[in-house]
Amino acid sequence: MLTAMDFLDIVRLTPLIAIDLIVRDDEGRVLLGHRRNRPARGTWFVPGGRIHKDETLDSAFARIADAELGIAGLQRSTARFEGVFEHHYGDNFAGEPDVSTHYIVLAYTLTFTSATPLGRPDQHSDYRWLTPVELLARVDVHDNTKAYFR
Template identity: 55%
Template sequence: MFLRQEDFAAVVRATPLISLDFIVENGQGEILLGQRLNRPAQGYWFVPGGRVCKDETLEVAFARLTQAELGVRLPLAAGTFYGVWQHFYDDNFSGEDFQLTTSCSAFVCAWRRAIYACLTRSMAVTAG
């Protein structure tokens, strides 16, 4: 379920958002990162992923997001749960207030989109 932009802005102001982030590592130990085009954190390098929609199960969100972000639809079983992190931003998609995103991350194994770059683990830690 997708909300109208003004309704989504109200949700962002009042509630935390839940997202799935994918840590994708190739055979050379490089981590897949993409440079964010939109707010929040515009211009920063992040792992692929996205938000879980209202009434969407984690299984459905995982399949939808791997298709959208990596170009291949994967089942939740293709990933390994890695942990929970929180991100605080000083802006959001509308450029107002701030948001908190709590991310459940998973390992996945394939990608296709050309906007990504592969970095070594040490480079990935310092990329920003």
């Protein structure tokens, strides 16, 4: 397990690799969470998380889906790969000055019915279903999330 200082050094020196989950419902809306944590705290964002050292993509996908959506055992093969994206943030998880965060993100789309209970309140303070048009029009939706729909 990384200490906070070790992780801050990693954030300072190298990009992180992550998986984002673009969760759609049967009406075409997208699930967004209001972020509790840095970077991007206080904005609406798709669920996601970083891949850990020595973790396979399949294991990371399942862990992130459980941690962010509350769905255990979800397989990556059930999702559609959307591509590789870059996310740049001027801040970092620790709020340390002059340390930016750089992610290389593998984006995957999943579709559920709107009746499927999703979300983990420890990760996001609130969840909303928005259409792509709605989320693109909002100033409180992070630009890195908007990039998936442009």
